[in-house]
Amino acid sequence: MTVLGSPESSAAAPATPVRLVDSHCHLNADRFETDGVLVAEAARRVGVERLLVPGWNVASSERALTLVDRLPWLDAAVGVHPHDAAKVDDAAFAAILDWAARDQVVAIGETGLDYDRVFSPIPDQLVNLRRNLALAASTGKPAILHCRSATGRRDAQDALLAEVRSMGADAPRLVIHSFSGPVDYAVAMLDLGAVLSFSGLVFRRGEESSAEVAALAPIDRVLVETDSPFLAPPGAPRSRNEPEWVRVTGAWLADRQRTTSTALGATLVATYDRLFPSPRRAPR
Ligand SMILES: [Zn+2]
Known part of the structure; x- marks a missing residue:
């Protein structure tokens, strides 16, 4: 893939590209079925050093594990998305419980609440959220949270805050x-x-508050992600976003943080490693 005016994406990449992470990309999605490994390797060549592949149900969690077994520098998360909350019963969730302890799995998710599309009834979403949060707590691994309210509302955000607060120190x-x-x-x-992870969503109308949030968050409490194949930032193909495009959101976040992409990148990698320690990565 060639981007005019961007030497980082040419074949002759600079010796020290800006360091980056993609804290959330679905290389386990159908759209990467034939070339997910190649896409991950292309991203690494342009500086994306860490890449986390979350599941959204049982099958996609299993595909995340298969992928990271092929590429040991990738990490997986296993869990159930609010869209799938009503489709995953206790028996199916047993597989997630089993996989959660594996070294390849650095987080639980993605889970959360979606009061915008409501593909699963809200009571089912709450049951699902609670068991994913409990699994994260019991494994000591972070929970990756999706949270969308209906347009112009904040009900999902407020419900998520209430759920987390009700757990207290647990x-x-x-x-x-x-x-x-x-x-x-x-x-x-x-x-x-x-930790707040920013995606190409920040460039969409209605998401203007994200710029203010990105400016006020401490630099060691932010991450960037693509949510590939979704949420293409400006310049990326809308048909399929890919991890290498995380650089667009990275540059945006560096501006908000009043720093350089180079300085931010080093901090992003450190934050990722602090949050998602992995015995599969050699200690630094
Ligand atoms: Zn996602």
């Missing part, structure tokens, strides 16, 4: 995936210790 560490929401919600999540 709550797991949290990663807010593809951050979206008002500034006071971000502040409340930061107060609860969460």
Whole structure:
């Protein structure tokens, strides 16, 4: 893939590309079935050093594990998305429980709440969220949280905050995936210790508060992600976003943080390693 005016994407990549992470990309999705390994390797060549592949149900969690077994520098997360909450019963969740202890699995998710599309009834979403959060807490691995309210509302964000607060000191560490929401919600999540991960969603209309949130969050409490194959940032093919495009959101976040992409990149890798320690990565 060639990007005019971007030497980092040419065949002759610079010796020291900006370091980056993609904290959330679905290389286990159908759209990467034939070339997921090649796409991951292409991203690594342009500086994406860490790449986390989350599941959204049992089959996709299993595909994430298969992929990271082929590429040991990738990490997996296993869990059940709110869209699939009503489809995963206790017997199916037993597989997630089993896989969660594996070394390849650095987080539980993605899980969360979606009050926008409501593909699963809200009571089922809450049951699912609670068992994924409990699994994260029991394994000591962070929970990766999807949270979308209906347009113009904040009911999912408020419900998520209430769920986490109700766990008190038993709550797991949290990663807010593809951050979206008002500034006071971000502040409340930061107060609860969460790390905020920004995606191409920040460039969409209606997501203007994300710029303010990205400016106020401490530099060691932010991550970037693509949510590939979704949420293409400006410049990326809308048909299929890929991890290498995380550099667009990385540059945006560096501007908000009033730093350089190079300085931010080093911090992103350190934050990723602190949050998702893996025995499969040699100690630094
Ligand atoms: Zn996702």
